[in-house]
Amino acid sequence: MAKEGPNWDGLLKWSLSHADGTRPTRNLSEEDRKWFTEAMQSQTIDVVKRMKEITLVMQAPQELLEAQEVTPQDIEGMLDELQEHVESIDMANDLHSIGGLVPLLGYLKNSNANIRAKSADVISTMVENNPRSQESVMEANGLESLLLNFTSDTDLHSRTQALGAISSLIRDNDPGITGFRLANGYTGLREALESDSVRFQRKALHLLHYLLQENDSDCDIAIQLGFPRLMMCLVSSVDADVRVAALRGMLELAKDRKCLTCGSSIEKDKLQQILEDRVKGIRLMSQEDRTAAEEEKQLLDSLWIKFSNK
Structure with a gap:
C-alpha cells in the first residue's frame, strides 16, 4: 500500500554536485535541464x-x-x-x-x-x-x-x-x-468532562465555550446538566489548559444571572476556596511559571469579582 516517495537522495546529490558553495552558479546544460525536469515530473502526484x-x-x-x-x-x-x-x-x-x-x-x-x-x-x-x-x-x-x-x-x-x-x-x-x-450533544460533553482523559476534557471544554458564546440560551442547558459544578472541579486540574478552559467556561456561564443566583449550581463558599487556593498556588510558582500562568490568574481574578458581587 505504501507509495514510493520522491528520489530525494538523487536530487540532493545532483544539487550538491552543481552548487557546493565554492564556485559560482553556472547555467544548466540542456541535458541537465531535461534530466531535472523529467526527474521532478516523474515525482509529481496527480x-x-x-x-x-x-x-x-x-x-x-x-x-x-x-x-x-x-x-x-x-x-x-x-x-x-x-x-x-x-x-x-x-x-x-x-x-x-x-x-x-x-x-x-x-x-x-x-x-x-x-x-x-x-x-x-x-x-x-x-x-x-x-x-x-x-x-x-x-x-x-x-x-x-x-x-x-x-x-x-x-x-x-x-x-x-x-x-x-x-x-x-x-x-x-x-x-x-x-x-x-x-x-443531546451536551450530555456527551458532560460525560467527557467527567472522564479521566485530559485530552477529552480539553476538547469538550473548548467546544462548550464556543457553544455558550454562540447561544446565550444554551446556558440554561448547561446549568440544568450541572456544568458549573463540573467546571468548578476542573479549575483544580493538574493540566493548565484544562484549568484555563474551565475558567473561561465558568466566566461565560457567569454572564447568566441564573448561574450567579442558583445555589444548586454554584456553591459560593467552595468556589471561593478553590479560587483562593489556585491564586496562592500561582504565587508560589517561579517567575517563569507565573508569567506562563498570567492568563489563568486574570481569569481567576475576573471570576472572583463576578461571584463576590453576586
Whole structure:
C-alpha cells in the first residue's frame, strides 16, 4: 500500500554536485535541464487520481482487502495520505464529487478503533473552515455517525477524535449546532468532562465555550446538566489548559444571572476556596511559571469579582 516517495537522495546529490558553495552558479546544460525536469515530473502526484485510488480501496469489501493482505495499518497509512490531500480546500471539496466521502464516513463504523479514530481525523481536516465540505458531510448524515462514536464508542481515543471532528463540523454552521443540541450533544460533553482523559476534557471544554458564546440560551442547558459544578472541579486540574478552559467556561456561564443566583449550581463558599487556593498556588510558582500562568490568574481574578458581587 505504501507509495514510493520522491528520489530525494538523487536530487540532493545532483544539487550538491552543481552548487557546493565554492564556485559560482553556472547555467544548466540542456541535458541537465531535461534530466531535472523529467526527474521532478516523474515525482509529481496527480492528487485527484490518487484520491480516486484511495476511494476504490475504501469501497472495497473487507474480504477482498484481507485476500490482498491489506492490513489495518495499511488503511491507517492510506488515511494519513488522504488527510494530507484534503488539507487543500479544493481537494476536500473534490472528495465528495469523486465518491470518496460516503466510504470515508463508513470507516467511522469500522471494527478497528484506530481506523475509526483516523477517519474522524480526516473528516475534521476536510470540514475545518470549509462551509462546502461541512454541508456535504451534514447531507451525508456525517454528524449522526460522529455523534454516535463520540457518545458510544468503546474506545476512548476514537471518542476523542470524533469530538474533535464534531467541533470542526459545527463551527459557524447553524444547522450543525442545532443538530448537536437536538441529539443531546451536551450530555456527551458532560460525560467527557467527567472522564479521566485530559485530552477529552480539553476538547469538550473548548467546544462548550464556543457553544455558550454562540447561544446565550444554551446556558440554561448547561446549568440544568450541572456544568458549573463540573467546571468548578476542573479549575483544580493538574493540566493548565484544562484549568484555563474551565475558567473561561465558568466566566461565560457567569454572564447568566441564573448561574450567579442558583445555589444548586454554584456553591459560593467552595468556589471561593478553590479560587483562593489556585491564586496562592500561582504565587508560589517561579517567575517563569507565573508569567506562563498570567492568563489563568486574570481569569481567576475576573471570576472572583463576578461571584463576590453576586
